[in-house]
Amino acid sequence: MTIEDLDTEAMDAVPTVAGKSDLDIKANQSFPGVVVRKDLVGRVRGNAVVPGYVLEFLLAQYCATDDEKTIDAGIESVRNILAEHYVNRGEAELVKSRIRDRGRHRIIDKVSVVLDDRKDLHTASFSNLGLKGIAIDDGTVKRHQKLLTGGVWCMADLEYTPGVGNTEDRWTIAGVKPIQLGSFDADQFLLSRGHFSTAEWIDLLMQSIGFDPTMLSTRSKLLQLVRLIPFVERNYNLVELGPKGTGKSHIYSEFSPHGILISGGEVTVPKLFVNNSNGKIGLVGFWDVVAFDEFAGQKRVDKGLVDIMKNYMANKTFSRGIETIGAEASMVFVGNTARPVPAMLAHSDLFEVLPEAYHDSAYLDRVHHYLPGWEVEIIRRELFTSGYGFVVDYLAEALRHMRAQDFSDQYASHFDLSEDISTRDRDGVRKTFSGLMKLIYPHRQATVGEIEELLRFAIEGRKRVKDQILRIDQTMDAVKFGYTDRSGVWHDVTTQEEVDYPHYYHRDGRASGPSETNGDAPVAASAVAADLSAATAAPAPRLKTGAVDIPENALGYSYKRLFVPYLEGATKIVIIDPYIRAPHQILNLADLLMDIAASKLDGDIVEVELHTGEANDTVERRLLQMTMLDELRQSISYAGIELRVLFDAGHDRQITTDTGWRILLGRGLDIFQPTGKMDRFDVRKYLQHYKRSKATTITYLREESSG
Incomplete structure (x- = not known):
């Protein structure tokens, strides 16, 4: 089985036990204590503006179970912890007063450290609390060096001693603990991985990221996984350019304590690599992943930065004076495209939005992978999962462990x-x-x-x-x-x-296209569409027989082009598809019936007989199926389509007509990738050829006319 085989009637899968799917149950059994229900983050976040991994760290302490009562009690505990210890910036003075009254108090805040060379000591700043210049012992800084490179979310014990010297001297840091997993058992992780099939494991990773795997195609899941490669592969250079709203920066800001997201406009040589004036190593020396947000469209770029970045991306080293220093940080560049893909290809290239200094062949040749962000689904509420996934901090440690492997x-x-x-x-x-x-x-x-x-x-x-x-x-x-x-x-x-x-x-003939003898490359969608479009105007006997292979994730396919030319002139059409059950599958049927209605003469009547299966997994699903099919039957009758539904389908999937055509459907009418809820004016709602396809084969056979 390949990854491409992992699809299908899973779209109709529903939770089996008390709202938990088979995957949720297996995840809790195989990884006890390190999986958590992903919808809980939203329930406890409130007005706490903290990364997801911080919240999941707390949830893992109290809610890493599938017992509902324990989860409810754990959520309440986490809410109390956030209420008592999280520092909301607007309540900073109230928290300071509380520490003064109590003498000592634990807070949750982002802590950053600098070396005060005038006093010859390290001092800490608390982002939300607003305290700066508080002495912190060198031992803590050495154990947690990321405190020196932009800050780390921590649980910190602060003490206040009234009447002592300067303001900074009255505050004492009694303890600092970065919020991350205490230990990781690699052998147990690998052993437990063996309990899952490939499909189950990929879906568990999707749920760990926060997405409902049933809403994503196989290719969409791989695209999401590419975003994780920088965490698991040393010195990996990734570019992702695409439309707004696809979650390009989310992984790098929320997912792992080992990655940092910075604005592309804030990048400097001292911040990223080394400050020659004091010898301080930059971000690449301390983080596994350095991601640059809003990288596209910058106007002013330091040419010296581009040069040192080229060297680092190629050789994994950078220079500090005469000394060469190595680092392992992966580099990720994310940005928004300004035009659709065909416009970029027709007039420039897919890197067109990059700043001029980076729109350079020598720099781009260092990029290992270009993730096509235009293929990633726009983030919508229904894409999020309520299933179980890894506590992201646990998964982050697993990925970090794997960085050493090849x-x-x-x-x-x-x-x-x-x-x-x-x-x-x-x-x-x-x-x-x-x-x-x-x-x-x-x-x-x-x-x-x-x-x-x-x-x-x-x-x-x-x-x-x-x-x-x-x-x-x-x-x-x-x-x-x-x-x-x-x-x-x-x-x-x-x-x-x-x-x-x-x-x-291939407008300039220079792209590295497939060879003439290739038997693997998928047929171009536009070529198939043009072929079928031409067939539309031809009389029925001249329509082509044979098989059409539809590749995975292609554009250009529609019922109007694939089926309607073969259905014209028929007075009776029989559709056999056992999976006209879920709402999206019934909507597919509606699209086909409307195309048939639009292609016939107004005065003609076409009888359509549907043989399908019952949605018998739950009473609610069964009722919804009955209701939608009945509404469709009534509505389409106004267009001269008489729909009759029989619940007796086997496993065959085909369309036959009384004009002698038999169309074998590899996967039935469900030939399009899931799109989630589409906006009111989403073009895919009205023009099917803008939807991406699932891999399937449609075979056209000509039989003797029954008439």
Whole structure:
């Protein structure tokens, strides 16, 4: 089984025991004490403006269980802790007064430390409390050096001694404990991973991030996992550009205490690498991941910073005077695109929004993977899960442990990369592949098909980088991206944009497209659409028979083009699909019936007989199915479509007509990726060819007319 096989009727899965799914139950059994219900963060957050991992740290102490009574009691405890100890900036003076009255009090606040060279001591500042210049002992600073690089959320015991010297001297830090996991058992983590199938593990990771896995396609899940690679892979360089609202920066600000998110406009050489005046090492020396938010669109960029960043991204080192220093921090650059993908491809390149100093082939060639943010779903409420996932701090420690491992050669016994691929291209592919393997198969138990799936995805991400560089730098040679299996068969790899917009993608002929002999590359959506569109105008006997393979995640497909030409002229149509049960599946049927209604003459009557299965998992689902189908039957009758529903479907999925056409449906009418709730004017609600497809095959057969 490959990752692409992990889809389907799971869209109809429902919790089985007291609101908990099978996955939730298995997660609690296999990882007791380190999984938590993800909707609890929202319930306890209130007005506490703290990262999610801070709240989950507290929830893990009281709510890491599947017992509802314990959870309710734990939520109350966490709320009390936040009420008593979290410092709300607007109540800072009240908290100070409380500490003065009590003499000592524990607070939750973000603490940062600097070296006061005039006094020759380290001093701490408390972000929300507003205290600065409070002495902190050197031992604490040495144990928690990230206090020196932007600050860390901590539980701190503060003491106040009235009448002592200067204001700063009256405050004493009695103890500081960064909010993060105390210990991590790597062997137990790997052992417990073996209890889950690949599909279950990926879904558990999705729930750990906070998303409902049933709302995401297989490819969408992989795109989300790419965002985690910088945490699990050393010196990994990732770019994600896409529309606003897709959660690009969320992972780097909320997910892990080992990553830091900074504004792209605030980046300086001393802050990022080293301050030559005092020798202080910058962010790359202390954080696993340094992410730059709002990276696109900057007007003023330090050319010296770009140069030192190029060297670091390529060689993992930077210079401090005559000394060369190594670091392991991964670099992530996220920003918003200004135009849709076809417009970028038609007029410039997919890096067009980057500042001019970074829109440079030498810099971009250091990027290991380009994550296409336009494929990531806009964040909506229904995307969030109420299921169980890892306490993010636990998962962050697991990923940090895996940074020391190397999985980059796990494909080598089964596949060989193209000889055309340069060292930098190869590094990008291998590091992305290694990161995905660590995330999904940390126990190293992956099938050849699963390995191939990740290898193709890794190659695609690097190919996206290189193909855009070829547009920027005409002196670079095109590269043939792909691999050979052990039987000697060559496999081309294409990017999704290449499939969706082939004419724009290859407008200058320099993109590294598939070879003519390739048997693996998916058929371009626009080519299939054009073929079927042309067929629409042809008389029924001239319509083509045979199979059409629809690739995963492609654009350009619709019922109007795939089915309606073959249904025109029919007076009776039989649809057999056992999964017209869930609301989105019934809406799919409605779309098809409306297309049929629009294609027939006003005076014609078309009888449509639907054979499907009952939604018998819950009474509520069954009632909703009956209600929606009855409403559809009544509504579509005004357009001359007489719908009859029979609950007797087996497993076959097909459409037959009294004009002699039989259309075999690989996965029924459910050929589109889930979109979640669409806005009122979302174009996908009205034009199906803007929805992304699921991989399937539709076969057209011509039989003798029953008439």
